[in-house]
Amino acid sequence: MIKYHPQHELLSLHIKGELPLSMSLAISAHAELCDICQQKLNRLTECETAATFDNNTESNISVDLDSEMSSLLAHMMQDTLDELDANPAQPYNEGVTEVTVKDQSYPLPRAFRHQINAQWQGIGKVSRLRLNTGEEQSRASLLHIAPQGEIPEHTHKGSELTLLLAGEFSDEYNTYRPGDFMLLDENHQHSPKTMTGCLCYTIVDAPLYFTKGFSKLLNPIGELLY
Amino acid sequence: MENFQSQTAENRYDKASLAKNNGATQLSNTNELDAEQLAELMLKVANLRCKVSFAKLFKHFGPKISAFGNQRLHQQGLAMDLVQETMTRVWTKAHLYSEDKAAVSTWVFTVMRNQCFDMLRKVQHNKEDSFGDDIWPLFESDDAESNEDDFKLSGTLLRHVDELPPLQRQIVQGIYMQEMTQQELADKLGIPIGTVKSRLRLGLEKLKGFMEKHYD
Numbered sequence: 001m002i003k004y005h006p007q008h009e010l011l012s013l014h015i016k017g018e019l020p021l022s023m024s025l026a027i028s029a030h031a032e033l034c035d036i037c038q039q040k041l042n043r044l045t046e047c048e049t050a051a052t053f054d055n056n057t058e059s060n061i062s063v064d065l066d067s068e069m070s071s072l073l074a075h076m077m078q079d080t081l082d083e084l085d086a087n088p089a090q091p092y093n094e095g096v097t098e099v100t101v102k103d104q105s106y107p108l109p110r111a112f113r114h115q116i117n118a119q120w121q122g123i124g125k126v127s128r129l130r131l132n133t134g135e136e137q138s139r140a141s142l143l144h145i146a147p148q149g150e151i152p153e154h155t156h157k158g159s160e161l162t163l164l165l166a167g168e169f170s171d172e173y174n175t176y177r178p179g180d181f182m183l184l185d186e187n188h189q190h191s192p193k194t195m196t197g198c199l200c201y202t203i204v205d206a207p208l209y210f211t212k213g214f215s216k217l218l219n220p221i222g223e224l225l226y
Numbered sequence: 227m228e229n230f231q232s233q234t235a236e237n238r239y240d241k242a243s244l245a246k247n248n249g250a251t252q253l254s255n256t257n258e259l260d261a262e263q264l265a266e267l268m269l270k271v272a273n274l275r276c277k278v279s280f281a282k283l284f285k286h287f288g289p290k291i292s293a294f295g296n297q298r299l300h301q302q303g304l305a306m307d308l309v310q311e312t313m314t315r316v317w318t319k320a321h322l323y324s325e326d327k328a329a330v331s332t333w334v335f336t337v338m339r340n341q342c343f344d345m346l347r348k349v350q351h352n353k354e355d356s357f358g359d360d361i362w363p364l365f366e367s368d369d370a371e372s373n374e375d376d377f378k379l380s381g382t383l384l385r386h387v388d389e390l391p392p393l394q395r396q397i398v399q400g401i402y403m404q405e406m407t408q409q410e411l412a413d414k415l416g417i418p419i420g421t422v423k424s425r426l427r428l429g430l431e432k433l434k435g436f437m438e439k440h441y442d
């Protein structure tokens with residue numbers, strides 16, 4: 001059973017599309033493993049749809065499209081739709097569906113399938129594949145720990161997210177299962193150990209970064225804290 | 227300029243006019259369509275590549291998307307881009323929509339939010355990537371996407387309508403040729419709306435089967 005889930009606030013920001021890519025990847029991958037959160041996300045999407053579309057008084061009042069919109073529609077009706085059908089989309093590229101590290105293979109959650117374009121790098125039992133999210137404030141990676149391995153104790157200035165994707169590991173606090181979503185702040189340190197090996201997704205060194213929406217990120221006071 | 231302007235609501239179910247009507251569209255006076263109407267429009271876009279239905283969806287959702295874009299993308303002046311990109315995907319990805327999984331408005335919201343997410347990344351991180359649909363799937367099964375071509379059907383679909391079993395034919399003709407709503411058909415035939423839906427689904431599946439045989 002998954003014991004650790006993203007907080008409601010994170011799920012809500014995720015549905016609004018206001019989290020950074022690194023964090024939305026984590027929520028999406030967690031929900032793929034966690035039916036409870038998937039159901040919550042479905043409900044939140046319905047609520048957000050209603051809040052966005054139904055309270056849209058402007059469109060309720062104006063019956064006709066404005067001229068810009070009318071000409072876009074006319075253009076699509078006359079040309080674009082036919083062009084789209086005449087040029088079928090590229091065949092769907094499902095990306096990387098599985099990763100193999102040290103002879104262990106793991107299926108990848110859907111969210112990561114187009115993110116894998118680097119090599120695994122590592123020392124000893126710990127291997128890391130950095131994801132290029134383009135975010136300067138955080139580092140997102142897939143992390144593999146071979147059987148009987150551990151991550152040396154480490155500290156971080158900001159928060160650290162660890163999402164267990166496959167396998168198991170334990171730290172001072174608990175034993176974790178695939179899907180467990182652990183968000184630790186700078187006051188917590190941990191040194192996970194695994195008996196059978198595991199694959200995780202991690203985001204590190206992101207003070208105030210990934211738990212806030214874009215609007216807060218653009219706040220200059222936030223920048224000073226880095 | 228073709229006439230996309232409003233006509234009276236009574237005309238909406240003007241029998242048989244719509245099937246022949248290919249461009250000069252009729253739209254009801256109000257933009258607010260209910261969930262059932264939206265689902266029927268999506269089905270016609272997905273299965274028949276029906277532009278008239280697309281125009282109705284555009285009229286319904288366009289202003290809503292624009293308002294959302296004005297909030298999120300205001301500084302970038304990209305609201306109209308968001309309308310165009312979102313409605314383009316409504317057309318090209320309509321086959322991924324499933325009435326069983328969510329309301330049309332929820333699906334369009336998902337398409338729009340994903341698109342907006344990718345556009346914001348482009349602006350803020352200068353990233354030309356598109357991860358929105360990986361993070362928030364559009365309900366598809368994976369094979370639906372790879373079989374995309376199988377689901378892109380034209381009006382020629384209805385050529386095979388006579389090959390359907392009578393009960394399914396009755397429903398498909400009612401919806402697509404006589405332009406009745408599912409509720410109207412249910413009332414007329416004295417059957418539950420769920421039965422209308424399931425016969426329609428079976429009929430369309432069968433029509434797709436005919437098409438595949440003929441165009442393999």
Ligand SMILES: [Zn+2]
Nearest residue numbers: 005034036037
């Ligand atoms: Zn959960």
